[in-house]
Amino acid sequence: MGGREPVAARFAPGERVRVRRADPPGHVRTPWYCRGHAGVIERICGSFANPEELAYNRDGLPARPLYRVRFLCRELWQNYAGNAGDVVEIEIFQHWLEPA
């Protein structure tokens, strides 16, 4: 599998990103409801082994940057009824994110 050096972080806190609208087979930890939606990087959590590889007993290396991404509820859901400032924050790996 890939190198041992963690993958460098591509995004910084405050940056706008969009979750890839993809549907790969296997064990994926990016929830359906945020795919294709735009949010803002809340923080970089660090680098972690890729769960999509770990699930099949591989080492998941190189470690990949994991972010917490903040989404407005009204961005995620049509006709969201609560406060316009309500948010959902989700942990998402870098390979699921692209600049928005």
Next chain:
Amino acid sequence: MKLQDEQDSRGYYRRMQSAIEELLILKGVFTGADVERQVKAMDSRDPGRGAKMVARAWVDPAYRARALENGSAAAEELGFAVGPLRLIVLEDTPRVHNVIVCTLCSCYPRMLLGLPPEWYKSRNYRSRVVREPRQVLREFGTHIPDEVEIRVHDSTADMRYMVLPLRPAGSGHLNEEQLAQLVTRDSLIGVALAGAPG
């Protein structure tokens, strides 16, 4: 009808779990004593640990700052081992209310709160709290004013979360131990507020 289905499926998975456990013991991957030790360790954890952290944060601003900066280190400081997962402490304020969920499975800060309640693992809670958090909180009897922002935290990877609820009004005269009594499991998840002093 629905409940019946759920019971049936739990029965199936329980049988499968027992079969796999027996196989792993037969193959020497671990022993029955190892399993028992882990069950005991899990049973020894309860929301009292999280409550102690919250009460400390309420009385000690420096500890509060450390807990918000690095939740894992703040837990270790009180003698609670957190293991490899990272703890993030989420601060409620008069303008922000936090609530936690794991929409994909049942990730939960077990190292501090022990086993999650059944409803936390239910499809109902997991699917709805990200979609209509205010309605779900109302069903728990928790009314969050419209002007307060709700932040739902979905534990999808390596972080674990615990809410630091607002200190209840009228609790100024209580000591740290008494304050910890006001901190319920549900207030650490964010579906309830910390209790008013009795």
